[in-house]
Amino acid sequence: MSLQHALLGVLEARPMNGYELTRFFEAAPRWVWSAPQSQIYPTLRQMEQAGLIEGQKEIRGTRLSRTVYSITERGLAELRTWLGTSHTPPPARDAFFLQALFFDMIEPDRAASVLKAFIAEQEQLAAEWRAHREALLAKDTPLLKERLKNRPAGEHDRIAALKAHVFAGQIAVATARAEWARESLRLLEEPTP
Amino acid sequence: MSLQHALLGVLEARPMNGYELTRFFEAAPRWVWSAPQSQIYPTLRQMEQAGLIEGQKEIRGTRLSRTVYSITERGLAELRTWLGTSHTPPPARDAFFLQALFFDMIEPDRAASVLKAFIAEQEQLAAEWRAHREALLAKDTPLLKERLKNRPAGEHDRIAALKAHVFAGQIAVATARAEWARESLRLLEEPTP
């Protein structure tokens, strides 16, 4: 159900059509949730049926139609309830740690090259998140700007700080993973006595 | 495909039947991968068809039959290839960070209680992993004992250290998450000027 809540969270900022949402959820600088286009459209229709969002059909030109969805009172209530509830953690399922668990079965060189790629990838992610965090602190992302329009000015700093802090969390995790991988490299290279 | 590799990794230690594997993958002290019983059995049959594992039917008592699966040469090769290859990271999909991203929409008290539950849960996980890590370092887990029987004694320390280090990684991530949640609590409580 998380995709639905992710969509509700985005639509709370402003109404959007499937195409915009698709670009958002497929965006290169990774966000906290991702989904392919083929999942977005059916989910939107489902959510409309459930009364969580409302679609407004528009025509561009003569024949190109798009449906702009906005969050309903019901959707807002559902989102708030979900946000205020503790959910059971997802089952452990980390393909990379799984891989690392059996590194003793392959040559250290091969394991090392996998680890190095992992470090590069985590650092890349951290860099993207760092940029996004900065942009949020500067209140300079398209979505945050829209969102703040419906909020009292006195809260803007707090809201930006809270959102930015989520990406600080992503950065912290990516950094911890990269650091762990560097330690792994040292462990692998240790000469066996 | 990761479940298949997880199963291969476990079966490399020793042959097991579906029931044993189920207990392993549903075990309370979380491992790096989990799967329900309903997924294990069909996957095992699939893997046997693919020649990655080999099932040996046994009879306990008069009628209770079980199929003990062991890894084949083919399965071992597949596992080694997978272990030595870098895989594209899974798409970002973190329900908790998603939730935290919208904490500005609910009362700070409610957000705080969600955060506190999260901290407790991450610390619980870290504790379980810490215990498992210690057990691995002491070469005192059932599976590791089996596994080491087929390895030269001179490598035992290194293998145990490598496996234990994976759980050090899990602990580091859980700790980073808990620490991040504690910072969030402070941010939430900050008085708005």
Added chain:
DNA sequence: TGTATCATGTAAGATGTTACATGATTGC
């Protein structure tokens, strides 16, 4: 007139979840 972008759709298959179902064996 052609290319990039806008805009929406579906279909097949893999993976994961929840729940139910059946019977054998061990040990008290």
Added chain:
DNA sequence: GCAATCATGTAACATCTTACATGATACA
């Protein structure tokens, strides 16, 4: 005899992935 454990199965459903398909509009 009864409960806990051993042992395997399936069915329905939700979720996610990969791929294909179609047409409109903007703009150079």
